[in-house]
Amino acid sequence: MKIRAAAMRTAAGMVCVGLVWWAQLPGQAAPEDGKRWYKGNLHTHTTHSDGDSTAMEVAAWYKGNRYQFLVLTDHNYLTEVEGLNQAHAAQERFLLIPGEEVTDSHKGKPVHVNGVALSKLVMPAGGATLEATIQGNVSAIAAAGGLPSVNHPNFVWAFGSKELLQIQGASLFEVYNGHPGVNNEGGGGYESLDEMWDALLTAGKRWHGIAVDDAHHFKALGKQYSNPGRGWVMVRAGRLEAGAITAAIRTGDFYSSTGVELVSVETIAGGMRLEIKPANPLKYRTHFIGKGGQVLKTVTDLKAEYAFTGGDGYVRARVEASNGDKAWTQPVWK
Numbered sequence: 001m002k003i004r005a006a007a008m009r010t011a012a013g014m015v016c017v018g019l020v021w022w023a024q025l026p027g028q029a030a031p032e033d034g035k036r037w038y039k040g041n042l043h044t045h046t047t048h049s050d051g052d053s054t055a056m057e058v059a060a061w062y063k064g065n066r067y068q069f070l071v072l073t074d075h076n077y078l079t080e081v082e083g084l085n086q087a088h089a090a091q092e093r094f095l096l097i098p099g100e101e102v103t104d105s106h107k108g109k110p111v112h113v114n115g116v117a118l119s120k121l122v123m124p125a126g127g128a129t130l131e132a133t134i135q136g137n138v139s140a141i142a143a144a145g146g147l148p149s150v151n152h153p154n155f156v157w158a159f160g161s162k163e164l165l166q167i168q169g170a171s172l173f174e175v176y177n178g179h180p181g182v183n184n185e186g187g188g189g190y191e192s193l194d195e196m197w198d199a200l201l202t203a204g205k206r207w208h209g210i211a212v213d214d215a216h217h218f219k220a221l222g223k224q225y226s227n228p229g230r231g232w233v234m235v236r237a238g239r240l241e242a243g244a245i246t247a248a249i250r251t252g253d254f255y256s257s258t259g260v261e262l263v264s265v266e267t268i269a270g271g272m273r274l275e276i277k278p279a280n281p282l283k284y285r286t287h288f289i290g291k292g293g294q295v296l297k298t299v300t301d302l303k304a305e306y307a308f309t310g311g312d313g314y315v316r317a318r319v320e321a322s323n324g325d326k327a328w329t330q331p332v333w334k
Contacts, residue, residue: 037234038245040069042149043101043114043177043212044228049074053218061218061228063094068240071099073114078121097242101151102141106133109158113137113170115146117246122146130159131166138170147246149173149210153196154183160191161199164207172249173197175209175328176258178230180223182214194318198293201314201331208249208330209316211256231258252330259325260284265317271307272315272332278302283322290315308334 045051046058053061055072062070072079081096097117104111104124111133115122122144125136134150141148149172153159164173175193176184186192191199193209200207211231221227235254237244248254255265263275276284288297288306291313297306306315316331 033238035236035238037236038068038240039232039234040067040071040245041213041215041228041232042071042099042116042210043073043151043174044070044215045074045101046072046079048072048077048079049101051216051218052220055079058215058218058228059094059096065229067094067232069095069097069235069245071097071114071116073099073101073116075101075103075112076121076124078118093240095240095242095245097245099146102137104133104137106130108156110156111137111158112151112155113141114149114151115141115144116149116249117242118144118146120144131163134159134163135167135169138167142169147172147250152177152179152182152214154186154190154193155179155181157183157190161196164196164200165203165205171205171207172210173200173207174212174214175256176211176231176326177214178212178228178258179214179216179226181226195293197316198289201316202291202293206331206333208252208254209256209328210249210254211258211328231256233257234262255327255329257325257327259323260319260321260327262319262327262329265329267332268305268307271305272317272329273303273305274317274319274329276302276304276319276327279321282325284319286317286319288315288317 046055078100081098099116100118102113102115102122109130122140125140127133127136138148148170151174175197184193197209210233213228213230215226215228217225217227233254233256235245235248237248255262261277263277265274286299286304287295290296312334314331314333317329319327
């Protein structure tokens with residue numbers, strides 16, 4: 001994660017090729033409420049910061065791999081995408097949403113906060129403490145009209161739930177990041193990202209968890225590289241438009257995945273229900289998780305449901321496939 005100095009400009013017109021992918025896949029019927037699933041990545045890099053491919057090449061990879069939307073999030077650099085989207089959004093084609101990874105630090109601890117759907121470039125805010133640095137960047141992104149997302153807390157073991165509990169105005173963080181150096185699972189006394197999420201939820205913080213690529217390498221493949229296609233979100237929205245996509249993310253109308261596909265996720269009276277799309281010969285296990293990170297129920301069928309009992313507080317689901325792939329639903333509150 002090499003970082004370039006802040007760039008006080010945008011990359012106007014850098015992505016201007018015909019990137020076309022129909023959001024409604026073959027055989028996919030529109031549901032009764034008019035909403036459908038859109039696959040997207042909220043964190044990726046180009047040669048405008050420390051990626052190995054141009055914005056055009058990066059967008060072409062995601063379009064060619066059946067994503068419907070993408071946020072380019074170079075370090076302290078905002079790529080202008082308005083011209084392309086004005087031409088194609090009405091036809092439900094591949095959508096680029098403007099973004100930036102606001103890249104800061106405090107006493108050697110990296111503080112990276114993504115801004116999704118930004119109206120302008122945001123400069124790092126700095127701060128007298130680690131918490132103040134996180135908060136300053138979250139607030140600056142919100143002031144610029146963007147959706148703040150706190151990135152990879154365990155990168156260089158920067159911070160954990162103790163710091164995140166003090167942050168106001170944020171509701172999104174990475175429960176999975178595909179970069180090989182971000183330590184998703186924690187260790188040595190540091191929380192995993194799942195554990196951080198439950199610490200926030202248990203304290204009453206209504207945060208949502210996203211899975212992302214944080215892709216930098218499109219031309220060299222391997223476990224040691226941050227390649228694309230490792231983590232994404234499936235957003236349920238009425239149309240492929242930046243406002244509709246970001247509104248759905250704000251309200252938690254999405255799930256996150258590293259490979260598991262869900263047919264449906266529903267909030268029901270007193271709980272939640274989901275259905276997994278099978279991919280033979282894989283087997284699945286769904287853990288319903290509640291207050292304190294406690295596993296409330298485990299289901300091995302493709303259809304799984306949980307009804308609240310006393311003291312649950314919230315419930316979220318983590319679906320695990322036999323090949324190691326996962327999906328995470330957003331929490332439902334009692």
